[in-house]
Amino acid sequence: xxxxxxxxxxxxxxxxxxxxxxxxxxxxxxxxxxxxxxxxxxxxxxxxxxxxxxxxxxxxxxxxxxxxxxxxxxxxxxxxxxxxxxxxxxxxxxxxxxxxxxxxxxxxxxxxxxxxxxxxxxxxxxxxxxxxxxxxxxxxxxxxxxxxxxxxxxxxxxxxxxxxxxxxxxxxxxxxxxxxxxxxxxxxxxxxxxxxxxxxxxxxxxxxxxxxxxxxxxxxxxxxxxxxxxxxxxxxxxxxxxxxxxxxxxxxxxxxxxxxxxxxxxxxxxxxxxxxxxxxxxxxxxxxxxxxxxxxxxxxxx
Amino acid sequence: xxxxxxxxxxxxxxxxxxxxxxxxxxxxxxxxxxxxxxxxxxxxxxxxxxxxxxxxxxxxxxxxxxxxxxxxxxxxxxxxxxxxxxxxxxxxxxxxxxxxxxxxxxxxxxxxxxxxxxxxxxxxxxxxxxxxxxxxxxxxxxxxxxxxxxxxxxxxxxxxxxxxxxxxxxxxxxxxxxxxxxxxxxxxxxxxxxxxxxxxxxxxxxxxxxxxxxxxxxxxxxxxxxxxxxxxxxxxxxxxxxxxxxxxxxxxxxxxxxxxxxxxxxxxxxxxxxxxxxxxxxxxxxxxxxxxxxxxxxxxxx
Numbered sequence: 001x002x003x004x005x006x007x008x009x010x011x012x013x014x015x016x017x018x019x020x021x022x023x024x025x026x027x028x029x030x031x032x033x034x035x036x037x038x039x040x041x042x043x044x045x046x047x048x049x050x051x052x053x054x055x056x057x058x059x060x061x062x063x064x065x066x067x068x069x070x071x072x073x074x075x076x077x078x079x080x081x082x083x084x085x086x087x088x089x090x091x092x093x094x095x096x097x098x099x100x101x102x103x104x105x106x107x108x109x110x111x112x113x114x115x116x117x118x119x120x121x122x123x124x125x126x127x128x129x130x131x132x133x134x135x136x137x138x139x140x141x142x143x144x145x146x147x148x149x150x151x152x153x154x155x156x157x158x159x160x161x162x163x164x165x166x167x168x169x170x171x172x173x174x175x176x177x178x179x180x181x182x183x184x185x186x187x188x189x190x191x192x193x194x195x196x197x198x199x200x201x202x203x204x205x206x207x208x209x210x211x212x213x214x215x216x217x218x219x220x221x222x223x224x225x226x227x228x229x230x231x232x233x234x235x236x237x238x239x240x241x242x243x244x245x246x247x248x249x250x251x252x253x254x255x256x257x258x259x260x261x262x263x264x265x266x267x268x269x270x271x272x273x274x275x276x277x278x279x280x281x282x283x284x285x286x287x288x289x290x291x292x293x294x295x296x297x298x299x300x301x302x
Numbered sequence: 303x304x305x306x307x308x309x310x311x312x313x314x315x316x317x318x319x320x321x322x323x324x325x326x327x328x329x330x331x332x333x334x335x336x337x338x339x340x341x342x343x344x345x346x347x348x349x350x351x352x353x354x355x356x357x358x359x360x361x362x363x364x365x366x367x368x369x370x371x372x373x374x375x376x377x378x379x380x381x382x383x384x385x386x387x388x389x390x391x392x393x394x395x396x397x398x399x400x401x402x403x404x405x406x407x408x409x410x411x412x413x414x415x416x417x418x419x420x421x422x423x424x425x426x427x428x429x430x431x432x433x434x435x436x437x438x439x440x441x442x443x444x445x446x447x448x449x450x451x452x453x454x455x456x457x458x459x460x461x462x463x464x465x466x467x468x469x470x471x472x473x474x475x476x477x478x479x480x481x482x483x484x485x486x487x488x489x490x491x492x493x494x495x496x497x498x499x500x501x502x503x504x505x506x507x508x509x510x511x512x513x514x515x516x517x518x519x520x521x522x523x524x525x526x527x528x529x530x531x532x533x534x535x536x537x538x539x540x541x542x543x544x545x546x547x548x549x550x551x552x553x554x555x556x557x558x559x560x561x562x563x564x565x566x567x568x569x570x571x572x573x574x575x576x577x578x579x580x581x582x583x584x585x586x587x588x589x590x591x592x593x594x595x596x597x598x599x600x601x602x603x604x
Binding site for chain 1: 353355384386389390392393394396397399400403404435437438441442444445446448449451452453455456457
């Protein structure tokens with residue numbers, strides 16, 4: 001049984017990771033400022049502010065986790081790409097890493113992003129695709145990865161870096177694309193979409209959480225794509241939500257600008273996640289979207 | 303007249319930068335924990351701890367510097383390359399940058415290192431030479447550069463990054479190579495050196511300080527080598543000190559391991575510092591070493 005510290009455990013992805021790790025009977029410690037989590041016999045909640053490094057060092061000295069899963073970061077959809085808060089999260093993450101290394105930490109996994117890659121390449125491979133982050137978010141994530149790898153080398157810690165592609169599922173921020181389309185259609189409002197010819201790698205949040213849990217207890221080191229390996233046209237994605245909600249008429253393709261730079265394809269190579277780690281998705285797109293629609297229906301019926 | 307904030311102003315390089323900027327009648331603000339600096343009419347000393355981000359934010363809110371010269375970093379010769387203190391300095395630097403950006407900052411220059419380059423290349427050019435830092439120090443410096451460039455782009459701040467080569471001169475840490483050889487020979491002790499066939503780019507500290515001061519008040523952006531552009535055999539360097547101290551017999555070439563990885567050549571390309579900025583050295587090697595020997599003589603005679 002490992003002693004795991006998770007940050008961002010009250011977040012979209014974190015909640016699902018937390019459930020998996022608690023269910024697996026690890027001793028789980030959570031750093032959160034959120035009051036929505038409640039303790040269980042093997043779940044310990046710490047109200048520590050990750051931006052206060054004295055608090056962080058004290059926590060790590062006390063808990064001495066063997067495993068660290070660091071997911072916390074700024075994610076506000078409208079602003080996260082170029083927010084100066086990315087600098088705060090880089091600084092806080094580096095301090096957390098230092099405290100982990102100094103207090104007996106053995107295995108660390110942190111959340112990166114497909115935003116680190118040069119998107120001109122379409123299929124993103126951890127070893128061969130050049131990196132070229134186009135936002136302060138991607139730059140700070142990539143800088144943290146470099147420091148993580150250097151620190152792991154110096155301190156003989158095992159470290160991996162999960163580059164997350166397009167997450168969706170229950171609990172996602174209401175303004176993100178899948179949430180927005182689903183909420184709109186369920187409320188009988190039209191959903192303004194781009195033409196949607198761009199193809200993206202959408203991964204169901206529970207599949208991504210399982211990938212992170214597997215990665216945390218593996219010895220796979222370095223960057224690992226966390227994506228489904230399948231690219232879907234954004235138009236198809238929206239139309240599938242249209243079909244599942246019974247309101248395909250409300251999906252207005254071509255009436256909005258795309259959310260991300262208009263490159264034709266962003267998809268994760270699966271050499272490491274599938275090949276080395278042995279992960280495969282349990283939720284194909286239509287099943288994931290069905291569960292997402294059902295979840296939003298519940299929320300809106302409340 | 304600019305309002306300049308300097309960190310590391312009590313350090314080896316910083317002291318010389320400070321003198322230049324104070325002499326140029328700028329309003330100079332210094333962040334230091336050292337008590338060795340004293341205030342002058344246009345020099346303001348702030349006893350702020352750069353690791354306490356609340357203090358840093360408060361300082362920047364109060365002073366609102368137009369220019370920032372950030373030199374402070376861990377430099378202890380025996381340990382700085384792989385010290386976890388590099389992580390603290392990265393975190394502190396990122397917080398300082400954020401506070402500067404949020405409080406009207408216009409121009410920032412930070413100290414990088416030739417340790418960021420892939421040394422397989424010999425001549426290091428800012429644009430064409432690949433980066434491949436081989437130490438946690440180099441990794442953290444390079445990560446800070448990436449964040450600086452991203453932040454400058456987002457916040458419309460002008461930013462440059464001075465990659466320092468081999469500094470030497472009065473006030474250098476006594477355990478660094480030039481200091482060690484000089485002190486040993488002046489004290490009549492032998493100086494154990496490597497065979498010294500490797501060639502390195504040594505730059506006199508006052509020349510480097512002048513390069514930083516010029517860079518700070520230029521609009522040159524991005525990485526700029528701070529080196530002399532001339533490579534000297536380390537054996538020649540030691541033998542010149544032998545000649546200047548009158549004790550060439552005490553220079554024991556081949557009796558120690560080299561301090562840095564044994565690549566044959568590390569020298570700065572001068573396209574940016576010489577070509578774009580118009581800097582050239584005022585202290586050729588023998589003149590710089592003469593002044594260094596004189597300074598150490600004074601210290602030892604006290």
